Amino acid sequence: MKSLSFSSRDLICGALFIFIGLFFAIQAYGLELGTALRMGPGYFPLVLAGILILLGIIVIIQGTQIEHEPMGPIAWRGLLFILPAPILFGLTVRGLGFVPSLFLTGMVAAFASTRMRPGTALWLVGGLTLFSVIVFSYALGLPFRRFGPWLGQ
Amino acid sequence: MARKGRAGAALAIAAIGSFFAGTVSTILVAVFAPPLTAIALQFGSAEYFSLMIVGLISSIALAHGSVVKALGMVVLGLLLGLVGTDIYTGTPRFNLGILELSDGLNFVALAVGVFGIAEILRNLENEHDRDVTIKKVSNLLPTRQDWKEMTAPILRGTAIGSALGILPGGGAILASFASYTVEKRISNTPGEFGKGAVAGVAGPESANNAGAQTSFIPMLTLGIPANPVMALMIGAMIVQGIVPGPNVATEQPALFWGIIASMWIGNLMLILLNLPLIGLWVKLLTIPYYMLFPAIIAFCSIGVYSVNSNVFDLYAVAFFGLIGYGLAKLRCEPAPLLLGFVLGPLLEEHLRRAMIMSRGDPMTFLNRPISLVLLLLAAAVLVVVLLPSIRKKRDEVFVEE
Incomplete structure:
Protein backbone atom coordinates (compact mmCIF):
# COMPACT_ATOMS: atom_id res chain seq x y z
CA MET A 1 0.00 0.00 0.00
CA THR A 64 4.93 8.52 -2.82
CA GLN A 65 7.83 7.29 -0.73
CA ILE A 66 7.52 9.07 2.56
CA GLU A 67 5.29 7.82 5.31
CA HIS A 68 2.23 9.95 5.59
CA GLU A 69 1.11 11.92 8.56
CA PRO A 70 -2.42 13.28 8.69
CA MET A 71 -3.01 16.91 7.78
CA GLY A 72 -4.58 17.67 11.14
CA PRO A 73 -7.61 19.85 11.70
CA ILE A 74 -8.10 23.04 9.75
CA ALA A 75 -8.97 26.16 11.69
CA TRP A 76 -12.13 27.00 9.74
CA ARG A 77 -13.50 29.21 12.45
CA GLY A 78 -10.16 30.97 12.69
CA LEU A 79 -10.04 31.50 8.94
CA LEU A 80 -13.57 32.81 8.96
CA PHE A 81 -12.95 35.42 11.63
CA ILE A 82 -9.22 36.22 11.52
CA LEU A 83 -8.79 36.81 7.79
CA PRO A 84 -11.64 39.30 7.39
CA ALA A 85 -10.43 41.33 10.38
CA PRO A 86 -7.63 43.24 8.63
CA ILE A 87 -9.82 43.61 5.55
CA LEU A 88 -12.57 45.11 7.69
CA PHE A 89 -10.05 47.50 9.19
CA GLY A 90 -8.96 48.46 5.68
CA LEU A 91 -12.51 49.04 4.51
CA THR A 92 -13.61 51.15 7.45
CA VAL A 93 -10.53 52.98 8.74
CA ARG A 94 -11.01 55.93 6.39
CA GLY A 95 -14.78 56.06 6.58
CA LEU A 96 -15.54 55.31 10.21
CA GLY A 97 -12.26 56.54 11.60
CA PHE A 98 -9.60 54.87 13.67
CA VAL A 99 -11.49 54.29 16.93
CA PRO A 100 -14.68 52.55 15.73
CA SER A 101 -12.81 50.71 13.00
CA LEU A 102 -10.27 49.26 15.41
CA PHE A 103 -13.01 48.28 17.84
CA LEU A 104 -14.91 46.42 15.12
CA THR A 105 -11.75 44.70 13.92
CA GLY A 106 -10.88 43.58 17.43
CA MET A 107 -14.40 42.29 18.03
CA VAL A 108 -14.40 40.23 14.84
CA ALA A 109 -10.99 38.78 15.63
CA ALA A 110 -12.00 38.03 19.22
CA PHE A 111 -14.69 35.61 18.12
CA ALA A 112 -12.28 33.44 16.21
CA SER A 113 -11.86 31.47 19.42
CA THR A 114 -14.70 29.32 20.65
CA ARG A 115 -13.74 30.18 24.19
CA MET A 116 -14.35 33.88 23.93
CA ARG A 117 -17.48 35.07 25.70
CA PRO A 118 -19.27 38.23 24.53
CA GLY A 119 -18.77 39.99 27.86
CA THR A 120 -15.07 39.24 27.99
CA ALA A 121 -14.65 40.28 24.38
CA LEU A 122 -16.37 43.59 25.03
CA TRP A 123 -14.12 44.73 27.84
CA LEU A 124 -11.02 43.21 26.29
CA VAL A 125 -11.48 44.91 22.93
CA GLY A 126 -12.67 48.09 24.63
CA GLY A 127 -9.49 48.22 26.68
CA LEU A 128 -7.43 47.38 23.62
CA THR A 129 -9.01 50.19 21.64
CA LEU A 130 -8.45 52.67 24.47
CA PHE A 131 -4.82 51.57 24.78
CA SER A 132 -4.25 51.83 21.02
CA VAL A 133 -5.80 55.27 20.79
CA ILE A 134 -3.63 56.55 23.63
CA VAL A 135 -0.44 54.95 22.32
CA PHE A 136 -0.77 55.27 18.56
CA SER A 137 -2.98 58.27 18.09
CA TYR A 138 -2.02 60.54 20.98
CA ALA A 139 1.46 59.42 22.07
CA LEU A 140 2.96 58.46 18.71
CA GLY A 141 0.85 60.93 16.79
CA LEU A 142 0.08 58.68 13.83
CA PRO A 143 -2.01 60.62 11.33
CA PHE A 144 -5.26 58.74 11.76
CA ARG A 145 -8.68 60.36 11.93
CA ARG A 146 -10.13 59.18 15.20
CA PHE A 147 -13.70 59.44 13.96
CA GLY A 148 -14.38 59.45 10.25
CA PRO A 149 -16.77 61.18 7.88
CA TRP A 150 -19.30 58.34 7.94
CA LEU A 151 -20.17 59.30 11.48
CA GLY A 152 -21.02 62.82 10.42
CA GLN A 153 -17.88 64.49 11.73
CA MET B 1 15.45 22.96 34.07
CA ALA B 2 11.93 24.30 34.29
CA ARG B 3 10.72 20.88 35.29
CA LYS B 4 13.25 20.81 38.14
CA GLY B 5 11.62 23.98 39.45
CA ARG B 6 14.61 26.03 38.39
CA ALA B 7 13.07 27.98 35.51
CA GLY B 8 14.19 31.16 37.21
CA ALA B 9 17.83 30.18 37.37
CA ALA B 10 17.69 28.92 33.80
CA LEU B 11 16.36 32.23 32.56
CA ALA B 12 18.92 34.10 34.63
CA ILE B 13 21.77 32.01 33.25
CA ALA B 14 20.45 32.56 29.75
CA ALA B 15 20.27 36.29 30.32
CA ILE B 16 23.79 36.52 31.75
CA GLY B 17 25.24 34.38 28.98
CA SER B 18 23.45 36.41 26.35
CA PHE B 19 24.69 39.66 27.82
CA PHE B 20 28.31 38.54 27.84
CA ALA B 21 28.09 37.13 24.31
CA GLY B 22 26.28 40.22 23.09
CA THR B 23 28.96 42.50 24.48
CA VAL B 24 31.80 40.54 22.92
CA SER B 25 30.18 40.18 19.53
CA THR B 26 29.15 43.83 19.44
CA ILE B 27 32.81 44.72 19.86
CA LEU B 28 33.61 42.28 17.05
CA VAL B 29 31.09 43.95 14.77
CA ALA B 30 32.47 47.37 15.59
CA VAL B 31 36.04 46.25 14.92
CA PHE B 32 35.52 44.17 11.81
CA ALA B 33 32.65 45.84 9.98
CA PRO B 34 34.60 48.87 8.66
CA PRO B 35 37.55 46.90 7.18
CA LEU B 36 35.13 44.38 5.69
CA THR B 37 33.34 47.26 4.05
CA ALA B 38 36.54 47.97 2.13
CA ILE B 39 36.53 44.41 0.81
CA ALA B 40 32.85 44.66 0.07
CA LEU B 41 33.49 47.62 -2.20
CA GLN B 42 35.52 45.35 -4.46
CA PHE B 43 32.58 43.02 -4.89
CA GLY B 44 31.22 43.02 -8.39
CA SER B 45 27.82 41.88 -9.50
CA ALA B 46 29.00 38.31 -10.02
CA GLU B 47 30.22 38.11 -6.41
CA TYR B 48 27.01 39.59 -5.07
CA PHE B 49 25.00 37.10 -7.05
CA SER B 50 27.02 34.16 -5.79
CA LEU B 51 26.92 35.39 -2.20
CA MET B 52 23.16 35.65 -2.33
CA ILE B 53 22.97 32.12 -3.69
CA VAL B 54 24.99 30.98 -0.68
CA GLY B 55 22.61 32.79 1.64
CA LEU B 56 19.52 31.32 0.03
CA ILE B 57 20.91 27.79 0.00
CA SER B 58 21.99 28.08 3.63
CA SER B 59 18.53 29.20 4.65
CA ILE B 60 17.28 25.92 3.20
CA ALA B 61 19.71 23.99 5.36
CA LEU B 62 18.14 25.51 8.44
CA ALA B 63 14.52 25.05 7.50
CA HIS B 64 12.57 22.21 9.06
CA GLY B 65 11.39 19.36 6.95
CA SER B 66 11.77 18.66 3.27
CA VAL B 67 14.72 20.24 1.47
CA VAL B 68 12.84 20.29 -1.82
CA LYS B 69 9.94 22.16 -0.29
CA ALA B 70 12.30 24.68 1.28
CA LEU B 71 13.91 25.19 -2.13
CA GLY B 72 10.45 25.70 -3.57
CA MET B 73 9.74 28.31 -0.92
CA VAL B 74 12.93 30.18 -1.82
CA VAL B 75 11.99 30.19 -5.50
CA LEU B 76 8.45 31.25 -4.68
CA GLY B 77 9.82 34.07 -2.54
CA LEU B 78 12.11 35.18 -5.36
CA LEU B 79 9.17 35.22 -7.78
CA LEU B 80 7.01 37.20 -5.37
CA GLY B 81 9.88 39.64 -4.98
CA LEU B 82 9.79 40.27 -8.73
CA VAL B 83 6.17 41.41 -8.70
CA GLY B 84 5.98 45.04 -9.66
CA THR B 85 8.01 46.91 -12.22
CA ASP B 86 11.09 45.70 -14.06
CA ILE B 87 14.06 47.81 -12.95
CA TYR B 88 15.81 47.95 -16.31
CA THR B 89 12.96 48.58 -18.70
CA GLY B 90 10.19 49.84 -16.45
CA THR B 91 7.87 47.18 -17.79
CA PRO B 92 5.14 46.34 -15.30
CA ARG B 93 4.94 42.63 -14.62
CA PHE B 94 2.89 40.16 -12.61
CA ASN B 95 0.71 42.93 -11.23
CA LEU B 96 -2.52 41.43 -12.62
CA GLY B 97 -3.55 44.89 -13.66
CA ILE B 98 -3.75 46.03 -10.05
CA LEU B 99 -2.31 49.50 -9.76
CA GLU B 100 -1.22 49.07 -6.15
CA LEU B 101 1.04 46.20 -7.15
CA SER B 102 3.20 48.20 -9.53
CA ASP B 103 5.52 49.15 -6.66
CA GLY B 104 5.79 45.51 -5.71
CA LEU B 105 4.29 43.70 -2.80
CA ASN B 106 4.64 45.34 0.56
CA PHE B 107 7.27 43.56 2.61
CA VAL B 108 5.60 44.32 5.92
CA ALA B 109 2.27 43.01 4.70
CA LEU B 110 3.88 39.83 3.44
CA ALA B 111 5.83 39.23 6.65
CA VAL B 112 2.86 39.96 8.93
CA GLY B 113 0.66 37.71 6.81
CA VAL B 114 2.85 34.65 6.50
CA PHE B 115 4.27 34.83 10.01
CA GLY B 116 1.74 36.61 12.21
CA ILE B 117 -1.66 35.74 10.84
CA ALA B 118 -0.66 32.23 9.83
CA GLU B 119 0.71 31.59 13.32
CA ILE B 120 -2.53 32.72 14.94
CA LEU B 121 -4.51 30.42 12.67
CA ARG B 122 -2.28 27.51 13.55
CA ASN B 123 -2.84 28.14 17.21
CA LEU B 124 -6.57 28.21 16.68
CA GLU B 125 -6.52 24.74 15.18
CA ASN B 126 -6.31 22.95 18.42
CA GLU B 127 -7.41 25.12 21.25
CA HIS B 128 -7.50 22.39 23.82
CA ASP B 129 -3.79 21.70 23.65
CA ARG B 130 -2.68 24.99 25.03
CA ASP B 131 -3.49 24.66 28.71
CA VAL B 132 0.00 25.06 30.04
CA THR B 133 0.35 25.29 33.75
CA ILE B 134 3.53 26.82 34.98
CA LYS B 135 4.76 26.29 38.45
CA LYS B 136 5.78 29.11 40.67
CA VAL B 137 9.30 30.27 40.01
CA SER B 138 11.60 30.41 42.94
CA ASN B 139 15.26 31.19 43.60
CA LEU B 140 16.10 33.30 40.60
CA LEU B 141 19.78 33.71 41.03
CA PRO B 142 22.22 31.04 39.93
CA THR B 143 24.13 29.35 42.69
CA ARG B 144 27.90 29.45 43.01
CA GLN B 145 28.02 25.99 41.52
CA ASP B 146 26.07 27.29 38.51
CA TRP B 147 28.50 30.17 38.03
CA LYS B 148 31.39 27.76 37.97
CA GLU B 149 29.67 25.49 35.50
CA MET B 150 28.55 28.20 33.14
CA THR B 151 31.74 30.18 32.59
CA ALA B 152 33.44 27.90 30.08
CA PRO B 153 30.28 27.14 28.08
CA ILE B 154 29.54 30.84 27.79
CA LEU B 155 33.04 31.52 26.45
CA ARG B 156 32.85 28.65 23.98
CA GLY B 157 29.33 29.58 22.97
CA THR B 158 30.39 33.15 22.29
CA ALA B 159 33.26 32.03 20.07
CA ILE B 160 31.12 29.56 18.11
CA GLY B 161 28.29 32.00 17.75
CA SER B 162 30.48 34.86 16.58
CA ALA B 163 32.12 32.72 13.92
CA LEU B 164 28.94 31.11 12.62
CA GLY B 165 26.93 34.30 12.73
CA ILE B 166 29.01 35.83 9.95
CA LEU B 167 28.18 33.01 7.57
CA PRO B 168 25.26 33.90 5.39
CA GLY B 169 22.15 31.92 6.11
CA GLY B 170 23.58 30.43 9.27
CA GLY B 171 23.24 32.93 12.00
CA ALA B 172 21.87 32.45 15.41
CA ILE B 173 19.96 29.18 15.15
CA LEU B 174 22.83 27.23 13.65
CA ALA B 175 25.11 28.69 16.30
CA SER B 176 23.00 27.49 19.19
CA PHE B 177 22.71 23.99 17.77
CA ALA B 178 26.44 23.85 17.15
CA SER B 179 27.16 25.04 20.67
CA TYR B 180 24.74 22.54 22.17
CA THR B 181 26.40 19.71 20.30
CA VAL B 182 29.86 20.85 21.36
CA GLU B 183 28.91 21.21 25.02
CA LYS B 184 27.31 17.79 24.98
CA ARG B 185 30.42 16.26 23.49
CA ILE B 186 32.82 17.96 25.90
CA SER B 187 30.70 17.37 28.97
CA ASN B 188 31.64 14.68 31.46
CA THR B 189 28.02 13.95 32.08
CA PRO B 190 26.27 14.01 28.70
CA GLY B 191 23.30 12.26 30.24
CA GLU B 192 22.51 15.41 32.21
CA PHE B 193 21.70 17.28 28.99
CA GLY B 194 18.04 17.93 28.59
CA LYS B 195 17.60 17.24 32.28
CA GLY B 196 18.91 20.45 33.72
CA ALA B 197 22.58 20.78 32.80
CA VAL B 198 23.76 24.34 33.24
CA ALA B 199 26.14 24.08 30.28
CA GLY B 200 23.24 23.10 28.05
CA VAL B 201 21.60 26.43 28.74
CA ALA B 202 24.57 28.74 29.00
CA GLY B 203 26.43 27.65 25.84
CA PRO B 204 23.62 27.73 23.28
CA GLU B 205 22.13 30.91 24.69
CA SER B 206 25.46 32.71 24.40
CA ALA B 207 26.06 31.31 20.93
CA ASN B 208 22.60 32.32 19.87
CA ASN B 209 23.10 35.89 20.92
CA ALA B 210 26.62 36.18 19.54
CA GLY B 211 25.41 34.77 16.23
CA ALA B 212 22.50 37.18 16.13
CA GLN B 213 24.87 40.11 16.54
CA THR B 214 27.56 39.09 14.11
CA SER B 215 24.98 38.31 11.45
CA PHE B 216 24.70 42.08 11.23
CA ILE B 217 28.15 42.09 9.62
CA PRO B 218 27.10 40.85 6.17
CA MET B 219 24.08 43.07 6.27
CA LEU B 220 25.92 46.23 7.26
CA THR B 221 28.86 45.68 4.94
CA LEU B 222 27.28 44.04 1.92
CA GLY B 223 23.66 44.95 2.31
CA ILE B 224 22.78 41.28 2.13
CA PRO B 225 20.62 39.74 4.81
CA ALA B 226 22.25 36.64 6.22
CA ASN B 227 19.04 35.17 7.55
CA PRO B 228 15.32 35.86 7.70
CA VAL B 229 15.74 38.03 10.78
CA MET B 230 18.20 40.21 8.93
CA ALA B 231 15.78 40.20 6.01
CA LEU B 232 13.26 41.80 8.34
CA MET B 233 15.91 44.32 9.43
CA ILE B 234 16.68 45.20 5.82
CA GLY B 235 12.99 45.59 5.16
CA ALA B 236 12.79 47.99 8.09
CA MET B 237 15.77 49.99 6.81
CA ILE B 238 14.35 50.20 3.30
CA VAL B 239 11.03 51.36 4.71
CA GLN B 240 12.99 54.17 6.37
CA GLY B 241 14.60 55.07 3.07
CA ILE B 242 18.04 53.68 3.87
CA VAL B 243 19.68 51.41 1.35
CA PRO B 244 21.85 48.92 3.21
CA GLY B 245 25.21 48.25 1.67
CA PRO B 246 28.88 49.08 1.79
CA ASN B 247 28.11 52.76 1.80
CA VAL B 248 26.07 52.80 4.96
CA ALA B 249 29.21 53.04 7.11
CA THR B 250 30.62 56.00 5.18
CA GLU B 251 27.49 57.84 4.16
CA GLN B 252 25.47 57.30 7.28
CA PRO B 253 28.04 56.99 10.04
CA ALA B 254 25.54 58.10 12.65
CA LEU B 255 23.20 55.31 11.66
CA PHE B 256 25.96 52.74 11.40
CA TRP B 257 27.45 53.40 14.80
CA GLY B 258 23.98 53.98 16.17
CA ILE B 259 23.03 50.43 15.27
CA ILE B 260 26.16 49.07 16.87
CA ALA B 261 25.67 51.12 20.02
CA SER B 262 22.02 50.15 20.17
CA MET B 263 22.99 46.48 20.02
CA TRP B 264 24.96 46.84 23.19
CA ILE B 265 22.34 48.97 24.88
CA GLY B 266 19.81 46.38 23.83
CA ASN B 267 21.84 43.70 25.52
CA LEU B 268 22.18 45.80 28.64
CA MET B 269 18.45 46.44 28.74
CA LEU B 270 17.85 42.77 28.24
CA ILE B 271 19.73 41.83 31.36
CA LEU B 272 18.54 44.79 33.41
CA LEU B 273 14.92 44.18 32.55
CA ASN B 274 14.99 40.45 32.53
CA LEU B 275 16.65 39.65 35.81
CA PRO B 276 14.14 41.43 38.04
CA LEU B 277 11.17 40.69 35.81
CA ILE B 278 11.68 36.98 35.22
CA GLY B 279 8.77 36.19 37.49
CA LEU B 280 6.53 38.49 35.50
CA TRP B 281 7.55 36.99 32.16
CA VAL B 282 6.71 33.55 33.38
CA LYS B 283 3.33 34.85 34.51
CA LEU B 284 2.72 36.35 31.08
CA LEU B 285 2.81 32.87 29.67
CA THR B 286 -0.27 32.03 31.69
CA ILE B 287 -2.48 34.56 29.89
CA PRO B 288 -4.82 32.48 27.78
CA TYR B 289 -4.01 32.76 24.12
CA TYR B 290 -7.49 33.68 23.02
CA MET B 291 -7.17 36.89 24.99
CA LEU B 292 -4.01 37.80 23.11
CA PHE B 293 -4.84 37.48 19.48
CA PRO B 294 -7.43 40.23 19.12
CA ALA B 295 -4.60 42.45 20.30
CA ILE B 296 -2.16 40.88 17.85
CA ILE B 297 -4.60 41.38 14.98
CA ALA B 298 -5.27 44.95 16.00
CA PHE B 299 -1.57 45.84 16.27
CA CYS B 300 -0.79 44.09 13.00
CA SER B 301 -3.53 46.05 11.25
CA ILE B 302 -2.39 49.36 12.70
CA GLY B 303 1.24 48.61 11.97
CA VAL B 304 0.72 47.58 8.37
CA TYR B 305 -1.59 50.49 7.68
CA SER B 306 0.76 53.02 9.23
CA VAL B 307 3.66 52.10 6.90
CA ASN B 308 2.11 53.57 3.76
CA SER B 309 -1.38 54.56 4.87
CA ASN B 310 -2.37 52.21 2.10
CA VAL B 311 -5.55 50.21 2.57
CA PHE B 312 -4.48 47.73 -0.08
CA ASP B 313 -1.68 46.47 2.18
CA LEU B 314 -4.30 45.30 4.69
CA TYR B 315 -5.98 43.17 2.04
CA ALA B 316 -2.56 41.78 1.20
CA VAL B 317 -2.12 40.81 4.88
CA ALA B 318 -5.29 38.75 4.79
CA PHE B 319 -4.28 37.17 1.49
CA PHE B 320 -0.82 36.23 2.68
CA GLY B 321 -2.24 35.07 5.98
CA LEU B 322 -4.27 32.54 4.04
CA ILE B 323 -1.29 31.59 1.88
CA GLY B 324 0.99 31.32 4.90
CA TYR B 325 -1.49 29.11 6.73
CA GLY B 326 -1.91 26.90 3.70
CA LEU B 327 1.85 26.56 3.31
CA ALA B 328 2.28 25.78 6.99
CA LYS B 329 -0.32 23.05 6.60
CA LEU B 330 1.70 21.68 3.71
CA ARG B 331 4.82 21.70 5.91
CA CYS B 332 6.48 24.51 4.02
CA GLU B 333 8.52 26.94 6.11
CA PRO B 334 7.83 30.62 5.54
CA ALA B 335 11.33 31.81 6.52
CA PRO B 336 13.11 30.90 3.25
CA LEU B 337 10.23 32.48 1.36
CA LEU B 338 10.80 35.76 3.15
CA LEU B 339 14.53 35.70 2.47
CA GLY B 340 13.84 34.94 -1.17
CA PHE B 341 11.35 37.79 -1.32
CA VAL B 342 13.90 40.31 -0.08
CA LEU B 343 16.68 38.96 -2.28
CA GLY B 344 14.57 38.47 -5.43
CA PRO B 345 15.00 41.90 -7.00
CA LEU B 346 18.67 42.12 -5.92
CA LEU B 347 19.44 38.70 -7.31
CA GLU B 348 17.90 39.52 -10.66
CA GLU B 349 19.58 42.89 -10.85
CA HIS B 350 23.03 41.48 -10.19
CA LEU B 351 22.51 38.51 -12.47
CA ARG B 352 21.53 40.74 -15.35
CA ARG B 353 24.29 43.25 -14.68
CA ALA B 354 26.90 40.50 -14.40
CA MET B 355 25.74 39.00 -17.67
CA ILE B 356 25.88 42.34 -19.45
CA MET B 357 29.38 43.04 -18.14
CA SER B 358 30.63 39.63 -19.17
CA ARG B 359 29.05 40.02 -22.61
CA GLY B 360 26.65 37.20 -22.04
CA ASP B 361 29.23 34.70 -20.85
CA PRO B 362 27.85 32.74 -17.87
CA MET B 363 31.39 31.56 -17.07
CA THR B 364 31.95 34.90 -15.40
CA PHE B 365 30.57 33.41 -12.20
CA LEU B 366 33.21 30.68 -12.29
CA ASN B 367 36.14 32.71 -13.58
CA ARG B 368 36.17 35.21 -10.77
CA PRO B 369 37.82 33.60 -7.75
CA ILE B 370 35.63 35.01 -4.96
CA SER B 371 32.50 34.18 -6.89
CA LEU B 372 33.75 30.66 -7.65
CA VAL B 373 34.52 29.97 -3.99
CA LEU B 374 31.09 31.20 -2.95
CA LEU B 375 29.31 29.08 -5.53
CA LEU B 376 31.31 26.02 -4.51
CA LEU B 377 30.31 26.72 -0.93
CA ALA B 378 26.65 26.90 -1.94
CA ALA B 379 26.96 23.65 -3.86
CA ALA B 380 28.64 21.99 -0.89
CA VAL B 381 25.88 23.09 1.46
CA LEU B 382 23.25 21.81 -0.94
CA VAL B 383 24.98 18.45 -1.29
CA VAL B 384 25.38 18.17 2.46
CA VAL B 385 21.72 18.82 3.24
CA LEU B 386 20.69 16.32 0.60
CA LEU B 387 22.88 13.54 1.98
CA PRO B 388 20.69 11.03 3.76
CA SER B 389 22.88 10.66 6.85
CA ILE B 390 23.07 14.38 7.49
CA ARG B 391 19.38 14.64 6.87
CA LYS B 392 18.67 12.24 9.67
CA LYS B 393 20.95 14.15 11.99
CA ARG B 394 19.22 17.36 11.05
CA ASP B 395 15.85 15.89 11.95
CA GLU B 396 17.24 14.89 15.31
CA VAL B 397 18.58 18.35 16.00
CA PHE B 398 15.23 19.92 15.24
CA VAL B 399 13.44 17.43 17.41
CA GLU B 400 15.65 18.41 20.32
CA GLU B 401 14.50 21.95 19.96
Missing part, protein backbone atom coordinates in the same frame (compact mmCIF):
# COMPACT_ATOMS: atom_id res chain seq x y z
CA LYS A 2 2.61 2.45 1.10
CA SER A 3 4.58 2.36 -2.11
CA LEU A 4 1.63 3.30 -4.28
CA SER A 5 -0.36 5.77 -2.25
CA PHE A 6 0.29 9.47 -2.56
CA SER A 7 0.65 11.71 0.45
CA SER A 8 -2.21 14.16 0.05
CA ARG A 9 -0.10 16.88 1.64
CA ASP A 10 2.77 16.44 -0.81
CA LEU A 11 0.36 16.07 -3.67
CA ILE A 12 -1.29 19.38 -2.87
CA CYS A 13 2.05 21.04 -2.20
CA GLY A 14 3.54 19.85 -5.48
CA ALA A 15 0.43 20.78 -7.40
CA LEU A 16 0.53 24.23 -5.81
CA PHE A 17 4.18 24.70 -6.83
CA ILE A 18 3.38 23.61 -10.37
CA PHE A 19 0.32 25.83 -10.54
CA ILE A 20 2.14 28.91 -9.26
CA GLY A 21 5.09 28.12 -11.53
CA LEU A 22 2.80 27.86 -14.55
CA PHE A 23 1.07 31.08 -13.60
CA PHE A 24 4.35 33.00 -13.45
CA ALA A 25 5.66 31.25 -16.56
CA ILE A 26 2.63 32.23 -18.63
CA GLN A 27 2.82 35.79 -17.33
CA ALA A 28 6.56 35.97 -17.98
CA TYR A 29 6.16 34.54 -21.45
CA GLY A 30 4.03 37.51 -22.39
CA LEU A 31 6.92 39.82 -21.48
CA GLU A 32 10.00 40.50 -23.51
CA LEU A 33 12.43 37.67 -22.82
CA GLY A 34 15.61 39.11 -24.27
CA THR A 35 18.82 37.12 -24.53
CA ALA A 36 21.23 35.81 -21.91
CA LEU A 37 23.42 38.81 -22.67
CA ARG A 38 20.70 41.38 -22.33
CA MET A 39 17.93 39.82 -20.32
CA GLY A 40 14.48 41.22 -20.73
CA PRO A 41 11.93 41.54 -17.93
CA GLY A 42 10.66 38.04 -18.56
CA TYR A 43 13.93 36.07 -18.63
CA PHE A 44 14.73 35.60 -14.95
CA PRO A 45 11.12 35.00 -13.83
CA LEU A 46 10.69 32.40 -16.56
CA VAL A 47 13.77 30.52 -15.35
CA LEU A 48 12.54 30.67 -11.74
CA ALA A 49 9.06 29.53 -12.74
CA GLY A 50 10.61 26.58 -14.57
CA ILE A 51 12.59 25.63 -11.45
CA LEU A 52 9.43 25.88 -9.33
CA ILE A 53 7.51 23.57 -11.65
CA LEU A 54 10.37 21.10 -11.55
CA LEU A 55 10.44 21.22 -7.74
CA GLY A 56 6.68 20.66 -7.68
CA ILE A 57 7.09 17.50 -9.71
CA ILE A 58 9.87 16.29 -7.40
CA VAL A 59 7.69 16.95 -4.32
CA ILE A 60 4.90 14.85 -5.78
CA ILE A 61 7.25 12.02 -6.68
CA GLN A 62 8.84 12.10 -3.23
CA GLY A 63 5.41 12.07 -1.66
